[in-house]
Amino acid sequence: MYSKAGQYYKDLDFSQVMNCQKKPAISDLPPERKEDNATGKLPYCCKNGTLLPPSMDPWKARSMFQLQLRPQDVAVSFSAYYNNSAVPCNTCACGCNDIDTDTCNADCNPLLLPPDALLVPFKNRTLKAKAWAKQNHMPIPKKLPCPDNCGVSINWHVNTDYRDGWTARLTVFNWRELAFEDWFVAVDMGKAGPGYENVYSFNGTRVPPNNRTVMFQGLPGLNYLVGQVNGTNPLRDPAVPGKQQSVISFTKKNIHGLNIPGGDGFPTKLFFNGEECALPKHFPKKSSGHRGGMMSLVFAMAVAFALMMG
Template sequence: MLARVELVGTQFGVGSPDIPLPASLRIANDGFSCTSPSVQGNVTQVCCFKDSNAPPSFELEDQEIFQPLQNGDISIMYDVIRSYESNYLAQVTISNQNPISRLDYWHLSWEWMRDEFINTMRGAYPFIVDTNECIYGRQGEFYQDLDFSAALNCERRPVIIDLPLDRTNDTSLGRIPFCCRNGTILPPTMDPTRSASIFQMQVYKMPPDLNRTQLTPPQNWRINGTNSPDYQCGPPVRVNPTLFPNPEGLSSETVAIASWQVVCNISRSKSESPKCCVSFSSFNNESVIPCNTCACGCKPDPSDMCSATTQALLLPSQALLIPFDNRTKLAEEFSRNNNWKMPDPLPCPDYCGVSINWHLLSDFKDGWSARMTVFNWGETDFADWFAAVQLDNAMPGFEQAYSFNGTALSGTHHTLFIQGLPGLNYIVAERDGKNPRKDPRVPGSQQSVVSFTKKTAPGINVIHGDGYPTKVYFNGEECSLPSMLPSDGHGISAKSVLIYLIASFVTVFLQL
């Protein structure tokens, strides 16, 4: 892209011996680099080329057209709330806008484009405190009187993490609204007051940006978390200055000096494996359709000769409550009693840290019910857990979840949002049984019955598909679903599976 700028001497006095020509020219906000001026008569010409590597530069006195705020899975606001000649105070707000996704132990990073560095912070902290690049670089030469031992980070790409809860009222690091959640950002459908994180930082600038109005946001933003989806972030976009409540508590608002928005959306690759899986069972079928073989990816072990392609074995219901390695005896006995041939080699495990059993409990003329059980086979406890269950045709008939807090997800007609009740919102990790020497390990679990009516969902066929989820999410991660239903002809009798699950579940609690 090429731009030509002409300065006519009769209008601007260019070429007059009293007014020197500029050595170079720069077009603000567009990242143009310009050649030295050339004079032909009373016209001075300057050629400017678009520099793709140059970051946009913003002069606050420019009458810029602000873009409207955009929606995304994550919205990040970069607000300058105070500005000085050599530094400014920025407030960063991370907001979760996805109704069924969350971030745990979030890590936020960006790239400084004009040698900025972080001097102080409140509400968050650099993952690495490092000022060597400043001490040995241009920053140290320019800010010779600045104590860099008290500064925080001079990396071109700093990584920022949240502070623990006990720093909330820390007079030097905390006391910022929505700070210090230990990196957890919940979905707004679960708790709007915990769906955002905020921190502030003092950013020092370098020449030639030493004036109050020369402000450039960092570029190339990234955000991720532990057991959280991957996000793809767009560039910062200049938006209308954010309005903040008056810090003195007055009935007025304070306007940010400048504001940019970064929108990040979940990016899932086709090769990415789920982290949870679902099994199906029904009152009219004795066998359980387990999680698929290698549902969460296969982890080949030379000493374990299992098959990654063999279909998972149908199981008796009591097998759901013991680890996969202890199920072989039950599966063999179950197959032998039903004259089924055991495959050789046996199928590999599902390798999922979380499994969810959806069991059709009853089906009557006017209504039906299901029981949902969440098993935690991993090594990490789940605090403030939640799940989302998509029922394409049956959801209009939802009535109540008895041991969970179940609500219809706002804006949809087919998704049930589920979370633990107060005091039951914590699922512990897998642990030893009552007698570790002979008892198998025990998963952490939560269970509830969910009831539905057919009056507002007439014509549904519960047993043959409408009573089973078409999608299930746990803590924002989509789970793997079985490849068949209990009604697909793979069962053996109409003997109820209810007695087995209740007896087994009671056994687990007796061992605690």
């Protein structure tokens, strides 16, 4: 404010300034601010950071921005039908600046989870994580890993694998109170990407020229990702995140050497509303007996039930 720039803009009302950093993070306003007298009522305003390519929707390819203290980050979790454990989002994937690291380990890998634990907030997973580790004879560190601290999380689940093709299930969880309007997810599937066939509850679009990346968004009128709400009994039940989910089918035709359990069934990069997400450091390995098949069914049924209740 007292620099040469501040003197130049001496007539500017600094009471409305939110940030004076030289390299601030930029994010769009949420749709609830469209009619705000101070920051809304502007053309292309308040789309929650969602920008689409002009070839998909020219109007949604533009937006107005405001400055904020830090970006909204996303992390990603992995699971598969052939393993009964889910690999959760990375520890401190979205930062641990506001976490007391005396009570948790910011450098420790996250504990593997039963798939249904992905449905509940991090603070409600501790008992499930410890019980799961004991049941599967996995070590439990004295100081547990810190949370991922992400407002949005995405689960990529390898659903099936057969001779001519395979399927995955994408689930988006919104742990924030604010909703996302017109969200989208872009997934780089590496050499498996050109085999994309169809998505059943979203819209899907291949990204040329190599078709390795597929963009997903909700169907018209169903592209509103609600925020987190209280459980049925707020004093007893954990909070319920906003969720959207779809199965995605791929073919193996004309793609040589594709090994789904070997890692080809998981994205190499994933973006939510244009922001690159933090991927787990490893993916589920194939386990004997395919015990994960039943857990996959339980997880799918739990998500479906939660969607109906929401």
